Amino acid sequence: MKKLMALSLALLMTLSLAACGSGSSGDVSEDGTFTPTKTITWTCTSSAGGGSDIFSRKIADIMSNEDMVNGQTIVISNETDGAGEVGRNKIATMTTNADYNLLTFNSGDLMPMVTNTANRSSNFRILAIMAVDKQLLFSCGTATGKTDYAKAGGDLTDFAAAIEAAKAGTHIVIGGSKGDDIATYDALLEELGLTEDQMGYITYDSTGDAITAALGGNLDFVISKPASASQYVESGDLTPVLALSNERFTGNLADAPTLSEIGDYENVEVPVWRGVAAPAAMSDAAVEFWTEALQKVSETQAWNDEYLVPNQLISQYMNSTDATAYVSEYEADYMASNGLS
Numbered sequence: 001m002k003k004l005m006a007l008s009l010a011l012l013m014t015l016s017l018a019a020c021g022s023g024s025s026g027d028v029s030e031d032g033t034f035t036p037t038k039t040i041t042w043t044c045t046s047s048a049g050g051g052s053d054i055f056s057r058k059i060a061d062i063m064s065n066e067d068m069v070n071g072q073t074i075v076i077s078n079e080t081d082g083a084g085e086v087g088r089n090k091i092a093t094m095t096t097n098a099d100y101n102l103l104t105f106n107s108g109d110l111m112p113m114v115t116n117t118a119n120r121s122s123n124f125r126i127l128a129i130m131a132v133d134k135q136l137l138f139s140c141g142t143a144t145g146k147t148d149y150a151k152a153g154g155d156l157t158d159f160a161a162a163i164e165a166a167k168a169g170t171h172i173v174i175g176g177s178k179g180d181d182i183a184t185y186d187a188l189l190e191e192l193g194l195t196e197d198q199m200g201y202i203t204y205d206s207t208g209d210a211i212t213a214a215l216g217g218n219l220d221f222v223i224s225k226p227a228s229a230s231q232y233v234e235s236g237d238l239t240p241v242l243a244l245s246n247e248r249f250t251g252n253l254a255d256a257p258t259l260s261e262i263g264d265y266e267n268v269e270v271p272v273w274r275g276v277a278a279p280a281a282m283s284d285a286a287v288e289f290w291t292e293a294l295q296k297v298s299e300t301q302a303w304n305d306e307y308l309v310p311n312q313l314i315s316q317y318m319n320s321t322d323a324t325a326y327v328s329e330y331e332a333d334y335m336a337s338n339g340l341s
Contacts, residue, residue: 027099034099034285040074042102043091045084045109050177050206051133051227053078055274056104058307059130059297066300068293080205083178084109085117092123094279099286102127105277107330108179114335121327124277125287128294129318129326131308133225133272135184136249136256137174137242138233143217147173156220159242160262166198175202175210176223184223184244184270191259191268211238225272226253227311245269249312273316273330275323291320 027037042060046052053076060074079087091103105124113119139156148171155161166172174185185201192199202219204210207228214222215237222229222238226249232238233252240256243249246267248258259265276294278287297303298317308315318326335341 028283028285032285034283034289036070036072036100036289038072038100040069040072040100040102041097042074042076042104043087044076044078044104045080045087046078046104046177047080047206047208048078049208049228051225052104052106052108052274053206053208054227054311055130055307058303059276059294062297062300062302063293065302066296068296083112083116083203083205085113085119088113089117089119091277091279092119095281098279098281099283101279101282102290103277103279105275106180107271107273108177108181108183110327110331111179111183111334114331114340115338121277121324121331123280125280125282125320126324126327127276127278127287127290127320128298129273129275129316129323130294130298131274132314132316133227133274133311134249134269135181135223135225135244135272136229136240136253137221137244138211138214138224138229138238139221139241140214140217140219140238142237143215145220146217147171147220149173149220150217154220157239157241159221162199162220163192163194163263166192166194169198171197172199172220173202173218174199174221174223175204175213175219177205177207177210178203180270180272181207181210181223184268187268187270188244188259191265214238225311225313227307227313230310251312253312273326274313275318275327287320291323295319 028034042056044053044056056076060076063069064074091101094101137159141156149165152170154165162172189199207224210222213219229238240253243256243258246269248254258267260267295317
């Protein structure tokens with residue numbers, strides 16, 4: 001009897017552990033499909049209000065409104081410690097509940113990650129690429145300027161004047177987020193033939209934080225994608241002064257000239273791909289579920305009308321297989337061009 005009771009207890013413990021293990025990574029049925037049955041956590045390594053945050057919340061809203069996640073809640077977690085590297089590393093190394101964790105992962109996240117850490121895109125499951133973004137320079141003429149250029153009476157609506165002022169010895173201050181914003185600034189500086197001492201850059205945790213600094217008069221110009229800046233353009237707080245693109249934007253950004261229009265320069269653009277990743281431990285079934293859900297999002301009217309069109313992004317959905325190959329190639333090219341191994 002004692003042996004029978006011990007055997008029964010051992011069997012019960014084994015079944016309990018198996019049940020816990022199956023719930024730790026996801027709910028995969030016998031036919032190999034995944035269906036979420038609990039809260040999903042979406043990590044965004046940028047502050048609330050920035051372009052990455054807007055991207056994350058819009059997808060989460062569409063998934064919930066279109067009943068794509070089996071009625072489960074999606075919680076956005078903004079984790080900016082270590083310029084976002086702490087949050088990205090948490091996702092890369094996660095083993096528990098891997099099927100229930102998503103990560104906003106853009107080119108602007110990848111560049112500093114491979115430069116400053118040992119993490120690579122292969123440390124994640126790349127679920128999809130959703131769109132391509134571009135940037136502009138904005139000024140805030142309504143703020144009481146605290147910079148050298150503003151105090152000297154510099155025209156904040158004319159970037160050509162700012163270039164000449166920088167060449168003449170007046171320090172110009174540009175602000176923006178990390179990653180692709182810095183890469184765009186570097187490309188702009190190289191094309192203009194200026195140094196950081198002439199036209200400096202201040203890095204913020206998100207574009208939203210940089211815009212706040214501009215509104216406070218602490219910057220001459222701020223780099224932003226349309227998504228983060230559009231509401232401030234509508235309110236008249238920000239003025240688009242330079243399209244960092246090969247062509248002008250449209251709508252309320254149409255007045256911003258390209259670089260080639262204001263001087264003898266080549267246009268500067270650093271397109272930003274916006275994607276979604278997950279822990280490396282995510283199951284194949286969950287990867288299939290999420291990449292298909294993200295494709296459904298990309299096909300909705302809401303995605304087009306409420307995100308792509310007003311924020312002037314280019315639609316570019318890639319499924320997990322294609323996105324993984326694209327990101328791997330992008331990473332290899334970036335590392336090679338920057339002498340990284």
